[in-house]
Amino acid sequence: MRVKRLLVIGIGAGDPDHLTLQAAKAIAAADVFFIVDKGEVKQDLIRLRLDLIERHGRPPYRIAEARDPERDRTTPGPAYAAAVEDWRSRRALACESLIRDELAEDQTGAFLVWGDPGVYDSTLAIVEDILSRGNVTFDYEVIPGISSVAALTARHRTSLTQVGRPVHLTTGRRLAEDGPTADDVVVMLDAHCSFAGLDDFHIHWGAYLGTPDEILVSGPVAEVGDRIRELRADARARKGWIMDTYLLRRVPDSG
Structure with missing residues (x-):
């Protein structure tokens, strides 16, 4: 049975040498890399990901991009959690579209996550949100990274x-x-x-x-x-x- 496979790869806190051997092998195994673009201000973050993909990726691979939804960071008090959930839901929709439209049933896709995806990041919650909706199915694996x-x-x-x-x-x-x-x-x-x-x-x-x-x-x-x-x-x-x-x-x- 053919199934989509997703890798959530921790790439470290910023130094390219933070990349573990396991993470480098995971990058080499990916067919499609998903990039969520945070805009011109944070192009440094995109550039590091692209450098790691160029260094460790195994051609032919593709880059698929989506725009990160705007997030309200000014909401005070109890409403802050609701604002975060709203942003996370909209981001999940963008990522779901990438996985559905850009990844074939027998391919491996990858999100390169700053630091360690298991410490301080929304990617795993978003992946679980996508799976719970049932619009697209896939297996996924988490590769830890060096956290900040x-x-x-x-x-x-x-x-x-x-x-x-x-x-x-x-x-x-x-x-x-x-x-x-x-x-x-x-x-x-x-x-x-x-x-x-x-x-x-x-x-x-x-x-x-x-x-x-x-x-x-x-x-x-x-x-x-x-x-x-x-x-x-x-x-x-x-x-x-x-x-x-x-x-x-x-x-x-x-x-």
């Missing part, structure tokens, strides 16, 4: 975990709403620098990890918080986008 969290701790030469202490992975929005819920907190994509005022924490911050634009700052929040805010604002204004991650670690009470 792994890249961050490696670049700062620190461990993600400490003995007997949990780590909380959250967003800047939730940090602002809930405050730190553990002594070690990893925060993804914090547009508002919600670490402000957490002066009993040390911060390891990184943006554009693994790329030539990488920025790293580490130190007590009280001492480096303003610098991070300035660097983040300047970088976003210069490039038009920013992806950053940081680890907050509570400083032990010396008293």
